Amino acid sequence: MLFNSIEFAIFLPIVFLLYWFVTNGNLKTQNILLLIASYFFYSWWDWRFLFLLVLLSLANYFIGIQIEKNETNRKGRIWLISGLVANIGVLVVFKYYNFFIDGFINLVSLVGYELPRSTTKIILPLGISFYVFLSLSYIIDIHKKNLAANRNIIEVLLALSFFPILLAGPIQRAVSLLPQIAKRREFNYSQAVDGLKQILWGLFVKVVIADNLAAYADDFFLNYFKYSGSTLLLGALFYSIQIYADFSGYSEMAIGTAKLFGFSLMRNFAYPYFSRDITEFWQRWHKSLTTWFRDYIFLPISFNVSWRIKGEKTLFIKTDLYIYIIASMITWFLTGLWHGANYTFIIWGLIHGFFLIVYRFQKNPRKKLFKRIGITNNHILIVFFETIITLFIVMIAWIFFRAESIGHAINYISGIFSKSLLSVPDFPDMKRAFLTIILVIAFFFIEWLGREQQYAISNLGIKWKKPLRYAMYYAIIIAIIWFGGKQHQFIYFQF
Amino acid sequence: MKKFILNIIIFILPIVIFAYSKSLYLLYSDKYKSTVAGSEVYHSIIKSKQKGKAKKVLIGDSFGYSLFSNTINNDTINSLACNRAISMVGHFILLNNYLNAGNKVDTVYLIFTPFSFMNNLDEVYTYHYFLKPFYIKEYYPLFTLTVKNQVHKIPCYYICREPNILTSNWAPNFKSKDVKDYTFLSPVSVEYLAKIKELSLINKFKLIILPTPTRLSNKIFIEKINRNEIVKTGLENEFINYLETIIYINDTNFSDNVHLKNQNMYTEYADYYMNKLMK
Numbered sequence: 001m002l003f004n005s006i007e008f009a010i011f012l013p014i015v016f017l018l019y020w021f022v023t024n025g026n027l028k029t030q031n032i033l034l035l036i037a038s039y040f041f042y043s044w045w046d047w048r049f050l051f052l053l054v055l056l057s058l059a060n061y062f063i064g065i066q067i068e069k070n071e072t073n074r075k076g077r078i079w080l081i082s083g084l085v086a087n088i089g090v091l092v093v094f095k096y097y098n099f100f101i102d103g104f105i106n107l108v109s110l111v112g113y114e115l116p117r118s119t120t121k122i123i124l125p126l127g128i129s130f131y132v133f134l135s136l137s138y139i140i141d142i143h144k145k146n147l148a149a150n151r152n153i154i155e156v157l158l159a160l161s162f163f164p165i166l167l168a169g170p171i172q173r174a175v176s177l178l179p180q181i182a183k184r185r186e187f188n189y190s191q192a193v194d195g196l197k198q199i200l201w202g203l204f205v206k207v208v209i210a211d212n213l214a215a216y217a218d219d220f221f222l223n224y225f226k227y228s229g230s231t232l233l234l235g236a237l238f239y240s241i242q243i244y245a246d247f248s249g250y251s252e253m254a255i256g257t258a259k260l261f262g263f264s265l266m267r268n269f270a271y272p273y274f275s276r277d278i279t280e281f282w283q284r285w286h287k288s289l290t291t292w293f294r295d296y297i298f299l300p301i302s303f304n305v306s307w308r309i310k311g312e313k314t315l316f317i318k319t320d321l322y323i324y325i326i327a328s329m330i331t332w333f334l335t336g337l338w339h340g341a342n343y344t345f346i347i348w349g350l351i352h353g354f355f356l357i358v359y360r361f362q363k364n365p366r367k368k369l370f371k372r373i374g375i376t377n378n379h380i381l382i383v384f385f386e387t388i389i390t391l392f393i394v395m396i397a398w399i400f401f402r403a404e405s406i407g408h409a410i411n412y413i414s415g416i417f418s419k420s421l422l423s424v425p426d427f428p429d430m431k432r433a434f435l436t437i438i439l440v441i442a443f444f445f446i447e448w449l450g451r452e453q454q455y456a457i458s459n460l461g462i463k464w465k466k467p468l469r470y471a472m473y474y475a476i477i478i479a480i481i482w483f484g485g486k487q488h489q490f491i492y493f494q495f
Numbered sequence: 496m497k498k499f500i501l502n503i504i505i506f507i508l509p510i511v512i513f514a515y516s517k518s519l520y521l522l523y524s525d526k527y528k529s530t531v532a533g534s535e536v537y538h539s540i541i542k543s544k545q546k547g548k549a550k551k552v553l554i555g556d557s558f559g560y561s562l563f564s565n566t567i568n569n570d571t572i573n574s575l576a577c578n579r580a581i582s583m584v585g586h587f588i589l590l591n592n593y594l595n596a597g598n599k600v601d602t603v604y605l606i607f608t609p610f611s612f613m614n615n616l617d618e619v620y621t622y623h624y625f626l627k628p629f630y631i632k633e634y635y636p637l638f639t640l641t642v643k644n645q646v647h648k649i650p651c652y653y654i655c656r657e658p659n660i661l662t663s664n665w666a667p668n669f670k671s672k673d674v675k676d677y678t679f680l681s682p683v684s685v686e687y688l689a690k691i692k693e694l695s696l697i698n699k700f701k702l703i704i705l706p707t708p709t710r711l712s713n714k715i716f717i718e719k720i721n722r723n724e725i726v727k728t729g730l731e732n733e734f735i736n737y738l739e740t741i742i743y744i745n746d747t748n749f750s751d752n753v754h755l756k757n758q759n760m761y762t763e764y765a766d767y768y769m770n771k772l773m774k
Binding site: 187473 | 498513517665
């Protein structure tokens with residue numbers, strides 16, 4: 001069920017009314033209702049994969065208890081490893097099976113053996129990467145003693161399948177979600193209104209911005225050989241904005257929906273394209289995933305490596321930088337792989353890893369240089385220049401993310417840096433594209449106004465007179481109805 | 496809580512009125528035909544009711560449409576090709592419209608991907624691409640019992656012409672539970688190919704069925720086709736030629752099971768087909 005579908009527009013009010021009217025504030029009934037709603041929501045796509053979700057949740061519930069019971073002996077570690085194997089195993093089988101098998105066949109063919117290719121393709125269960133990561137955080141946090149194993153099976157099952165975050169996050173931590181599930185929730189008028197506003201904004205961003213840009217980006221990437229360098233550059237920019245609007249729109253809707261049921265979820269986006277450097281970009285983009293990788297991959301690797309390396313310098317590089325390079329590249333390799341079973345995602349991850357390292361290397365020399373030539377770090381030109389550079393790096397990396405193969409990405413980039421880069425962009429339906437660009441500018445203007453808030457229209461118009469504020473909400477709704485593009489599935493559903 | 500619900504209802508009411516007014520505007524101005532997904536279907540319907548000079552008519556699926564777009568007006572060949580989702584019923588109706596408009600035809604080309612014949616009005620796109628444009632009173636007399644039975648299996652088929660639904664891209668989530676006991680021609684395709692053949696005998700035009708280039712990996716499935724299914728259509732000669740002349744090309748050239756990745760390849764194939772059509 002898509003958040004921007006008629007089915008969801010019927011589903012949500014029904015669940016909302018049942019939740020607040022029928023349950024009478026009874027926590028157990030509230031949780032059971034949300035669990036049933038979540039399973040219904042998931043099985044709307046394909047009920048057969050519901051078994052996988054339920055089985056994995058039950059396994060994690062059981063493993064969590066066992067880890068806690070055996071925390072002082074070796075068995076606890078064995079249970080943790082079993083949990084990791086079960087969760088990662090499910091992910092590997094369903095997400096990476098075809099990728100690894102094809103890779104193996106290609107490798108073997110290099111030495112002259114031709115193995116038959118399997119025609120069996122495993123279907124990727126929707127949201128698998130998201131609920132597996134949530135499950136992993138649950139058992140790891142129990143092992144680390146950040147969280148007590150929950151004995152209430154309904155609460156654990158709900159935490160691992162809560163419908164607003166089930167398909168594409170934000171990836172919550174069990175440590176923040178479970179206490180909310182275990183606490184009685186009462187209706188809060190302002191929280192519910194805030195939730196609706198956030199859903200409205202997310203819907204606008206997805207339907208008006210992302211879906212309109214998708215038509216152009218799809219065409220430019222598919223027929224890249226037909227277009228000039230300037231048009232392809234515009235196409236890469238369109239895709240960069242599309243993926244941001246698509247995913248941040250989805251996240252806003254998810255967070256807003258959760259607020260309607262009295263939940264407060266982790267923020268996922270904080271205006272990433274206003275970032276001055278790549279580090280800041282990753283503090284603002286898909287925060288729930290970035291912090292997950294930081295806490296469960298990057299930091300453990302860093303600690304492990306630092307224990308093994310002694311001395312201030314290794315291979316003429318300061319040890320802390322050396323550790324940073326190793327941990328970063330492994331983390332970004334895995335971040336890329338998490339997004340999909342394709343080399344393009346790995347390259348995308350490594351590009352970000354590389355630039356994060358470059359940023360770290362140039363940080364101090366840059367400070368010294370600025371000091372020497374007497375420029376402050378917050379000079380408007382510096383801020384502008386750095387923001388553009390960051391956007392450009394991110395945009396080039398997105399080309400790999402969007403391309404079907406590395407060859408496709410390289411051809412696209414070569415197309416951009418051709419002689420026609422300085423020509424005027426030319427493509428069909430420019431009139432509608434012009435309207436789309438105006439909407440995109442309006443979108444970024446509103447984002448800029450609301451950049452200090454949780455989401456762009458959170459406080460926008462809060463001091464205005466009521467009719468004016470309502471006029472703004474109606475204008476957003478009219479834009480959704482009037483300018484909404486053709487429905488596209490959320491990009492992150494494929495992950 | 497009650498205050499919240501009441502405020503929501505008051506807030507939503509103007510939106511509902513606005514959304515419905517927009518649907519009515521799109522419906523009565525006919526603008527929805529160009530704004531909804533699959534606008535090429537409506538374009539083919541409009542074109543099928545117009546007088547044309549061309550005596551060669553082309554119907555076909557999205558591959559046929561990519562080769563010979565229905566937006567291009569040609570005095571030699573009139574393309575009514577759009578997509579496979581309209582099924583053989585839709586293609587028959589387009590052809591029937593064209594003949595009813597008083598057009599003289601000497602040859603009808605049907606450009607179809609082998610798997611497009613499998614459409615039995617039981618696909619995810621049937622609601623949007625077939626029911627909305629074709630399931631109207633004007634065409635009821637042309638529907639066989641098989642078609643009516645298939646349509647009645649689709650959820651919400653009876654509200655497909657409701658303004659909000661017709662002017663939007665909404666369609667129910669539909670997965671057919673029918674057991675497919677055919678390998679090539681669906682029962683609906685069999686019936687409507689026979690009807691097209693009937694039209695060809697009455698109106699004395701030649702029917703030529705042309706295959707589209709197909710993925711090499713699909714060869715194995717095409718070789719397994721049960722040729723007895725073809726006999727039921729009375730088009731044995733046309734189909735024998737069809738199956739023998741399928742061009743298989745490497746899977747890497749395709750963006751999905753049917754469509755080519757590279758637009759230039761369509762141009763190359765359009766020339767190839769044009770030579771065939773002009774013979």
